[in-house]
Amino acid sequence: MEKKTLFDKIWDAHVVSKIEGGPNQLYIDRHYLHEVTSPQAFAGLRERNLSVFRPDRTTCSPDHNIPTLNQDKPIADPISRNQVDTLMKNAKDFGLTVYGLLNPKNGIIHVIGPENGYTQPGMTIVCGDSHTSTHGAMGAVAFGIGTSEVEMVLASQCVLQPKPMKMRISVEGKLGKCVTAKDVALYIISKMTTGGATGYFVEFAGSAIRSLSMDGRMTLCNMSIEMGARGGMIAPDEVTFEYLKGREFAPKGEAWDKAVEEWKKLPTDEGAIFDKEVCFDAADITPMITYGTNPGMGMAIDANIPTIDQIDAAGQISFEKSLSYMNFKPGEKLLGKEIDYVFLGSCTNGRIEDFRTFANIVKGHKKADNVTAWLVPGSWNVEKAIRAEGIDKILEEAGFELRQPGCSACLAMNDDKIPSGKYSVSTSNRNFEGRQGPGARTMLVSPIVAAVAAITGKITDPRDFV
Amino acid sequence: MREKFEKLTSTCIPLPIENVDTDQIIPARFLKATTREGFGDNLFRDWRYDKEGNKIDSFVLNNPTYSGSILIAGKNFGSGSSREHAAWAVAGYGFRAVVSSFFADIFKNNALNNCVLPVVVSEKFLQEIFSSIEENHSNTVTIDLPNQTITNNATGCSEKFEINPYKKDCLLNGFDDIDYLLSKKEDIEAWENKR
Ligand code: SF4
DSSP states (O other), rough: OOOHHHHHHHTTTTEEEEEETTTTEEOOOOOEEEEESSHHHHHHHHHHOOOOOOOGEEEOOOOOOOOOOOTTTTOOOHHHHHHHHHHHHHHHTOOOEEEEOOOOBBBOHHHHHHHTTSSSSTTTEEEGGGGGGGGGGSSEEEEEEEHHHHHHHHSSSSSEEEEEEEEEEESSOOOOTTTTTHHHHHHHHHHTTTTTTTTTTEEEEEEEHSSSSSHHHHHHEEEEEGGGSSEEEOOOHHHHHHTTTTTTTTHHHHHHHHHHHTTTTOOOOTTOOSEEEEEEEEEGOOOOEEEESSTOOOHHHHHHOGGGSOOOOHHHOOOHHHHHHHOTTTTBBBBOBBBEEEOOOOHHSSSSSEEEEHHHHHTSSSOOOEEEEEEEOOBHHHHHHHHHHHHHHHHHHHTTTOSSSSSSSSSOOOOOOOOTTOOOEEEESSSTTTTTTTTTTEEOOHHHHHHHHHHHSSSOHHHHHO | OOOOOOEEEEEEEEEOOSOBBHHHHOOGOOOOOOOSTTTGGGHHHHHHHHTTOOBTSSGGGGGGTTOOSSEEEEBBBBSSSSOTTTHHHHHHTTOOOEESSSSSSSHHHHHHTOOOOOEEOOOHHHHHHHHHHHOOOOOOOEETTTTTTEEETTTTTEEEOOHHHHHHHHHHHHHOHHHHHHTTTTHHHHHHHHH
16 A cells, blocks of 8 residues: 555645646645635625635634733724724625634634634645645644635635645654744744755654644744745644544544544655754753844854855855844854843744643733833633633733733734833744834744743843753 | 736846744734725835824835836745635736745735746755846846746756646636636535445
C-alpha cells in the first residue's frame, strides 16, 4: 500500500478534480471570514448575481477593526465601523452565521474556530487570512487565501490550488526551562528564515512537539506562515481529542466515536516520503526574542545581535535598514534594554493557557511604572475562563488591566496602536515596520518573556527571574 | 473578463530590497476600504510619504527619472499577510508585472488573480537588471508571456520563466478562476454526494 503523509491523506481526500497542467480543485470543509478581506468578495458575488453555495460551511466574526474598550458603544472610527457593519450586513444578506460585537462567541476568528469545535481533524479549512495556519494544530489542512479566493469559496465551496510540496520539521527531546511553543516557533523561523518554507506545507513532529498542549500547538502552527509555509500541521492524537470532546460543534455520541476512529487513521504512515526533512534538537532552544523587522530575525534572549559581516551580502541592505528602524546596533545585547509597551494577545498567544502563564509570573509582583501593558483575550470565551479561574484578580493585584477581545495591537487597524519610536514587547506574530503602528518597534516574545519584561520594565532573561 | 496579458516592454522601477513584506506594500491602516479601488495611491505608503504626508524624495517612486509598468524587487517579495490588497495596490499603481528572484506564495497567487504577472528570475539575472537600470534609467525589459521569456534589453540577455499552464491560459485569455469554478457546479454537487 502507498505510504502517505498526514497532509496527503487530507488533501487527496478533498480533490474534486485535477486541472490538466494546472491546480487542483480542492473542496473546503470550513471557511472562516472576517471583515477586512471579505467585502470585495461579497461585492463580487453581487456583481455576478450569485448566492453562497454552502452557507452552513462559513462562519464569520469581526476582529481586526474592533476597539478593545467600550465595545458596547459604536466604533468611533467611521471607516472601521463601516467595515464591521458591512460584514454584519453581508452575513445577514447571504444567510451566514456571524458572531458580532459582544456576542459571547465573538473573538479573533482563529481563536473561536477551535474553541467552539468548528475546527476538526481531517478537515480542509481556509480564511482570507494568513494565520489560518493556526487550525493545522488540530490535524487539519488549513491555509490563508486572498479575497478573490474568498469569493470562489463563497460561490463554489472550492479553491484552485496547486498541491504544495511537503516538509517535516521534527523537534526531538525535552524543552528547557521557560521555553514555550512560541520560542520553538521563533527558533525554527530564525533557522529556516522567512522564505525557507515557501512552497511547502509543513508537518511538525517529534517528541517536543507531541509534548505541547493544544494551545501551544496552535501557537506553533499559527507562526508557520512566518517562514513562508502554506500552512503547518500536527497529527491528531489524544491531546487533540481531549481538547475537542464536548465542544459545541464537535460530533457527539456515536458520531464522536466514529469520528475519532477515522481521525486515528490520519497520522503520517511510517516510511512516507517528504520533499524535505529538517530536524532540530529541543535542547538547543532557549527563550527567544526578535531584534529586527521580520520574524526570522530572532535570537536567544541572552545573545548578541549579529554583526554585519555575519550577514550575507545580498541581505546587508535590509539588515541595516532593519536595525536602524529598531535603533539597535549590530553586535549589541538586548538584555537590560528599557521597554515601553507589553502586548499579551493575538491569535498567536491570546488563549487561556497564555493568560495562565502570564499570571503565574506576575503573581505577587507589580507592573513596572515605565510600562504600558495591554492584555487582550483572544475571545469572549477566553475572557470568561480568565474570570472563572480568578486570573483577572491576580492580574489586577499586579497592576494589570484586562481589555475586551479583538486583534488589538497585533496590527495597526484599530485604536490600539503603539506610538512611533516606542519599544513594544509583543506576543503577536509579526514585527514588520509599522505593524503595530507607524514607527512602532516590535520585539516578538513568548508570554513568559513578556510577563517578565512587564514587571522589570526591561528585557530580562526569564531563567534568571523565575 | 479581464485585461489580457501577452507581451510587455517597459522601463522599470527598481526596489533592490529583500523581504519586502505586505505591511510595507500596503500598511494595515489602509485596509479598511470595502471596494478594490484606490489602493495604488497607498502603495509603499510609509516609504513614499513621511508622517506629515510629504513625499520622501529619496524613495524610488518619488523619483521622476524612474517610471514604467514593471517593478523589479529584491528576493522574497510579498511575504507576510494574505491580504490581496497588496496585489490591488501593485496593480492599482499601474504595474503589470513584478520581477524578483523569489516570491511569497500567497502574493504570487493574488497577483495572478489580478492580472499582475510575477516573474521569477535567477538572482544573477535580477542583479543584472538592477545594474542596467542604475546605468540608465530608461533601459527596458521585455516580458513575453506566450514564450515565457524575459529579456533585459540593455544587455540582450534572456531567461525563461515558469508559470503553470492553466494560469498562463487565464492571463492570455483574460478569464478568471471563478468563471472556471462556476462552470463546475454540478461536478461539485456530485462529489459532495459520493464522499
Ligand atoms: S490577531 Fe493579528 S495575526 Fe491574528 S488574525 Fe488578528 S490581526 Fe491577524
